[in-house]
Amino acid sequence: MPAFAANLTMMFTEWAFLDRFDAAAEAGFTAVEYLFPYDHPPEAIAARLERNRLTQALFNLPPGDWAAGERGLAALPDRFDAVRAGVERALDYAGATGCTRLHLMAGLADRADPAARASYVRAVEHAAGRLAEKGIDLLLEPINGRDMPGYFLNDFAEAETLIATLGLANLRLQFDVYHRQILHGDVTMALRRLMPMIGHIQIAGVPSRHEPDGEELNYPFLFAELDRLGYAGFVGCEYRPRAGTVEGLGWGLGWLTPGLGRAGFFPG
Numbered sequence: 001m002p003a004f005a006a007n008l009t010m011m012f013t014e015w016a017f018l019d020r021f022d023a024a025a026e027a028g029f030t031a032v033e034y035l036f037p038y039d040h041p042p043e044a045i046a047a048r049l050e051r052n053r054l055t056q057a058l059f060n061l062p063p064g065d066w067a068a069g070e071r072g073l074a075a076l077p078d079r080f081d082a083v084r085a086g087v088e089r090a091l092d093y094a095g096a097t098g099c100t101r102l103h104l105m106a107g108l109a110d111r112a113d114p115a116a117r118a119s120y121v122r123a124v125e126h127a128a129g130r131l132a133e134k135g136i137d138l139l140l141e142p143i144n145g146r147d148m149p150g151y152f153l154n155d156f157a158e159a160e161t162l163i164a165t166l167g168l169a170n171l172r173l174q175f176d177v178y179h180r181q182i183l184h185g186d187v188t189m190a191l192r193r194l195m196p197m198i199g200h201i202q203i204a205g206v207p208s209r210h211e212p213d214g215e216e217l218n219y220p221f222l223f224a225e226l227d228r229l230g231y232a233g234f235v236g237c238e239y240r241p242r243a244g245t246v247e248g249l250g251w252g253l254g255w256l257t258p259g260l261g262r263a264g265f266f267p268g
């Protein structure tokens, strides 16, 4: 049975960020992920995890100036100092929350540009080295260009080659099924082949990025396939609910156990 993590950037947005932890636990989740924790003190996040007995499955290293359009800094040749500082900042949060997986976003850059490639490899090696000292995995995620035009890492084969070539024990693939389906399809065969290097999985309906309950992909089959493959990590629910997070959890009946969290949290 897959272990699902609620993505608190996309789900439970009816609540303020810190209250989303309570709501996710109440809905039956035992783990959470989100893009960025940096607007809140690490201790505040740790307290929400602890009181809800939630595992922090994943978050991203600082991406640069998100509001100004930056989507990571790793492939930007003149931003290595910021990457280095971001690694230290993320490690503070990982230490406080017990998180053992961090995603390094590549940034907007041309994959064919040798300077961008060199910068990306340098950033990945640096981040992986620092995280290894703390027993934390570094994740790389190919992202489709429709959602993120101009994103540097937009190809699964590229990520696979890089991870295999660098051969770093804590460098792993973040396999977002939504991006995989849009970029290349052939989801099941890719899961089977890439499983040894997969460190985290994310899901959403394709093409809407709503609940994983239909459209192009047969998620019940994929969840059973993850069990057949012995996947023991988390499956991050990185989708935008169509109309209400709790109302849209029908797809998870049988996997989630609503009510295990703080009793009476939901109003009404």
Ligand SMILES: O=C(O)C(=O)[C@H](O)CO
Pocket: 035, 060, 103, 105, 141, 143, 176, 179, 202, 238
């Ligand atoms: O977009 C995604 O799929 C992600 O997982 C990211 O962390 C960043 O946007």
Ligand SMILES: [Mg+2]
Pocket: 141, 176, 202, 238
């Ligand atoms: Mg993702």
